[in-house]
Every structure is written in structure tokens, then in C-alpha cells.
Amino acid sequence: MDIRSQISMIFHLDKCIGCHTCSIACKNIWTDRKGAEYQWWNNVETKPGTGYPSKWEDQDIYKGGWEKKGNGSGDSINLKGAGKVKGFGNIFHNPSLPVIDDYYEPFTYKYLDLIEAKAGDDQPTARPVSLITGEPIDIKSGPNWDDDLSGTPDYARKDPNLENLSPAEQEAMFQLEKMAFFYLPRICNHCLNPACVASCPSGALYKRGEDGIVLVNQEECRGWRMCVTACPYKKTYYNWHTGKSEKCILCFPRIEAGLAPACMHSCVGRIRYLGVILYDADKIEQVAASDEKDLVQNHMDIMLDPNDPDVIEAAKANGIADSTIRSAQASPTYKFVKEWGLALPLHSEFRTLPMLFYVPPLLPVMASLGKSDPDQLDKMGPVVKKWNDDWLYDTSTDEIFGTLDQARFPIEYMANLFSAGDTAMIQARLEKLMAVRIYRRHVTVGDVSAEKSNEALKKAGLTAKMADDIYYLTSLAKFDDRFVIPAAHREQAIEMMEFTGDKKGSAGFGFKEGSAQRGL
């Protein structure tokens, strides 16, 4: 057992309101500079939709992530679009890179024209200008161009996750297109098996030993951009100004200071949680190469119980600090992923073992559209509204929360996103979410009977205590409950790298290093 600690995240999608505050917080801190304007280390996508960059999930286009050739359990995995041989062959021409138009050409407006334009017959306008060329441009796209466009043929219907849904299922989805969509906030997953790290010809990317944050060493980066191809989530970006690649750093300077990352700190919906998870690094290769049907479960199993005495002992033997173990025991991430089994990784079929988990959105049906027939008309209550002779908008479900079968999103769609196509896993998680709601309805409003709520909890495999805990962490949790940040122990990490005695007796903080510039 090679136990290591990983800072891991939970995004609770049922709570995301799509306000993009996280994106703005991140941009203001990290990417508001030349060459990084188009980089959205944190972005929020509308699903169904093509995301950012467009169709990033379609690895037939972008060749990201790992692929497993055979079906046997012994078969190893290789990078799909990079790696030693492919990377060397394509080192001067990387054929699967996204172009700027797959993102968007960053722009600003000439605001000064509004107040400095000479008097004329026309109202002065602030023309858009490219932040790359400085020339006036026609804005063709933006980072959230398809925001809320859940039914458009250009975006929603080209969502790569619709691929193996039957035409009938897709149609069912888009009949309700005006009301059915949800938001998917994305940052770097800080994967256990990061494809970007594996792809780098310069060895510039690394996964921090103490907390698993994946970083690009700007001193070593030579701008080959293999990581841009390799990352299946397209979360490494090439800075055209410095000639180096950059990515989400999980606000490690804030983490080291005990602060939550900016995106999490600023989250209006409080959908984000952060905590330590202990895992067994020996098993990474084996788990990443497991069969697709076992992938998610094996991914869950690689994470270890921080209260298990054996695990604690092995962790200590491996140099993990007591404070980190205590953080792991209090980690909200561990609770969501392992204890309660509510969260799932995004696109685990890319085999990078992402350590950002999502609680899938419930999107309960409050009403449904159905073909009206005379028998049903009899059951209509006062709230039923008749659209026309054939269709009606039916809110007369027999439950307050509709059954999952009537959910607005096909389970298959969620399964494509979060469980490598396994609908049972999604079903189980949605059932738990539903059970907690029914239980809380019983507790707070009381119009649901105790039997009904107990039945729901039992079916979902929850106890009343667990439901209360879930409710607390979902709805009432305070800062310190949502973000359990381990002490950084930078002094130990630094001492592993260099001899600090050199600095003893000398004053000051050393010299400022030059700012990032193009060149080697």
C-alpha cells in the first residue's frame, strides 16, 4: 500500500444556479492577463450543450485521455493522442489541437470611443476589438455562448453525450427543451492518472506529492502543447503570449494559507466542497486499465477509509502528516463520495481518474406533457391547464416528487456524463437524493407520511441519521464544514526539495524573478 493524500472536490449540481461567479473570481485572480484572456480555468457549461471548448467531450475530434486497446483485464492503457511514440511523431505538428475558434477569439470593446469620439451625426459606439490582434472584429463566439440554450440545434443537439441515446429518447428530451437543462461547472480535475502529465515531452507537468495538485512548471514548459491535446477535459490552455501552457492551480497559494480556492470561496449556490481523500497509489495503473463497466466502482474503491486503523498506520508510515489524516477524517468529499455514495466523477471513461466529483442533478418532474384522453381528463384537478385539444400540461402526479422514471432527463444522458454509461449508478444516486427530499418533507412540512419517508430511505439505503447529515451538509453547512483544508506543511515539502540552511542568517525574501516571457 502506497497511501497518499489528494485534495478532492465535490460540485453539487442540484445547487448550481449558473451565475458564473466562480468563473469571474478565477479570471480576476489568475487569467486576467495577456495571452490568458481565453483561458477559463473555471467555466460553467449548460447541459445539454457542446461546452467549452466546443465539443470537448468528443475525443474522436480532440484525441484526449487514455484508451484501452483490448478488453482483457491485463491490457494496459495508452494516451489516445499523445505519448512517447505519437508525441514524438507529432512533436512539430500536433494534429488534434483545438484552434482559437474552438474556444473563442477574446475581445474587448473600445469604450473610450463612447466619450472621446468627435461630434457627428451618429451615436458613437464601442466597437469590439480582438484582444489578440487589436483589430476590430465580429464577435463570433464567447466562453458561454450557448449559456441556457438547452434546445438549440447548434449546441444542445450536438452534445456528444447524446450519442448513444435513441432518437426517440432524444426527442423526448427536446420536447421539453425549454425547461430541461442544468449547469456543469468545470475546473481541472487534478486527476490521479493525469494524461497531461504523461504526455509532456519536457516533463514540465507534475502532480504535487503532498496534495495531488497538478501543476505546469513554467520554467520547464517548452510549449509543445501535448498536454492540451492529452487532457480530455481540455483544461490545459496554451498561452500564446508567453509560449507556455497553463492550467488551474487549484489556488494552491490560497490552499497553503488555509483558504478555499477562489471559485469555491465565491460560490453563490454553495455547491462546492473541498477535502482530503486518502488513496492507494499502487493501484492507480490497475484501476485506470480496468474494464469500462468496472471503472467507476474501482475508482471509488481506490479511495480508502481514513478512520481505518490500518490505513492510518500505512499513511503515517508513508509520511502523511497527522493533520492531513485528521482533515481526511472530516472531509466532506469523502462523505459525499464514499460514505453516502452520492457523487460521481465526470467522464470516467477517459481513464484519468478525476478527483472532482459531481452530485448529479435531480431535476424532478413537477409536471408532464401527455396526450390527453377523456379518462385522464376526469382526474384533472384545478391546477391542470389545458393547452389544446390534444396536449395537456399535467401536474397531477400522485407524488409531490415525481418518480425517477418521469425525470426530465433520460438516465442514459446522466450516465454518459457521470458513470461511463452505467444507468444503475445514476439511478441509485438520484434515489438517495430523492429519499432525502421526501424525508425532509416529512420532517419539516409533514404532509408526507412517516411510512412513506421511511420506505423511501430504506429503498435508497439511507438511515434517518445519514439523511440528516446529507441535509446538513447540503443546505446548512458553514465554511469550515464545506472546506476542510489540510495544513500545508510547506516547510516539510520545501525541506524535501532543498536545504533551507542556505537561507539561514540571510535577510529578506530573495529576489523577484522575471515575469513570464516568450522564449526558452
Add this chain to the structure above:
Amino acid sequence: MFSGFSEQWRIPVPGTLLLVVSMAMLSDGWAQQPGEQLFQTTCVACHTIGGGRLVGPDLADVHESRSQEWLEQFVQSSQTMIKNGDSEAVALAAEYNGIVMPDALISEQQIRDVLNYIRVRSAGLKSAGGESATVAVQPAPAAAPASPEDIKAGLAMFQGAIRFENGGAACNACHDVRNDAVIGGGILAAELTTVFARMGGAGVKAILGQAPFPVMQAAYADKPLTDEEVTALVAFLEYANSEEYNQLPRDYGIGLFLSGAVGAAILFLFFGIFWRGRKTGSVNQEIYDRQVTSVVEDRV
């Protein structure tokens, strides 16, 4: 005091007088044959008077076949005459493998002096009879086959790896020789690969000893090559000439361009196949194509 003075100067005075007189006699002697020295420094590299052909023709009795005016013009600028189409000059150049006599940087008076010297010398030869003519011709000693050491030394000198004893510039500063052993030479002066064939060993030797070309003359004016150096360079040039047919031609004609074009086409084809699955353009291109663009009349 006075007597002492005369004592002191008794001997120097006649000595000085003697010196002055002898110098006057010497300069007077030169004045009588002002062309001789010029001939010895400028012409002798390529020409003899009664000594047979060298690089250029034997000039004995040249007056009998050419007019004085023609000769003056030719010496002044044979190249202009060839350019102007003088039939005799063109024929001469053709006879001597296209080797054209360098334009003389001497005054008209000096040209007349040289021609005068040639006339006098020719006459002298005639009066002395055929015997002295044969004496004047010094048949080049049967050229001993150049030793590999000489060739090696010549190569080193040509490229400047070994310095000339008197500090002259290395040959490759201005000249080039097409040979595997030579890494690039100058293009300021003539290309010397086949100079041995064109001018012959004696010609090359004579030019190296006393360059007739103005620039070379100036460059080596007070830095003459020693005999050993000349021998080595001649040996090297002979070797370069003999190896000439082994060297790749420098002028590739249109073949180079065509082979480059065909090679590029093959490469493009290869890469086109190799990267046939590459991502081209944006995945959103279809959307962008439909978008209405504003007419940007002026780029502010």
C-alpha cells in the same frame, strides 16, 4: 681648426662624389631602358621575349605582326577590345583558352616604354642569333611529380591553415577550388579548379611568383611567396585539376529546382497521408459561416 676640418672631410668628400655619380649613372642606365623593369614586374608572369609561350604568347617580334597603335590599345585594355569585337583580339583570346590579359594599370608613356623595351629586346635577340634565343628559353625543368607532402602543404596554405612566410593572405580569401578537401573559398576572384590545365604549370608558377593582376599584385606587393610555397601551391593546383572530374558540379541548372519541387510534392503527399486524420479548422466553423459579418470599411 680649419686644417682639422679638412682633415676630417678629406676622405668623405670624394666618397660622396663617387656615390652621387654612381647613382646618377645607375638612374641614367634605367632611363635608357625604362620598360625593362616594368616588363620584369608586370608582364613576365605570362610572357617571354623569345622564351616561348607561357600563359600568354611569346612577344618576340610582336611588332612585326601588330601595329604600334593596336599594341598600345591592347595593352591598355584588351578586354575593351574584345568587348568591342576587334577580330584579332577575339581570336587571340580564343587561342589562349579565353584567358584574357588583365588591363594594365600603367600610364600610356609606360606602355610605350614597355613596347619599346620589347622591340629593343627582340632586335637584340635577332642580332645575337638563334643560339641566344634558345639560351633565353629556359625549358621548364622536367616537372618532378608533386609529392603528397607538397599537395598537402599547398592545400593547407591555400586554406590558410599554414601561414605564408611573408604574411600574405591565404588564397581562399578570394579564390575557390572545387575539391572535397576545400571547405568553401572566396568568390571575389577567379575559380581555380582547372587553372593548372588552362595556364600550365609554368604559367601558374609565374603568376604566383609575380602576379600580373592588379589586385593580387597590390595584395602581395611586399609579401611575396617563397619558392617553396609556390611549388607547394602549384602541386596542389595540379592535384585539384586532376581531381576535377571527381567533383560534383556547382551549377545544377534547372535539375535542382525540379528535384526540389518533386521532393516537396512527395513530402506534402506523405504528410498529407500521415496526418490525414488531423483536425482541420474549428468545430464551430459551420456556425461561423452562417453568421452575418459587419462590413469593416476602415480598420481604425
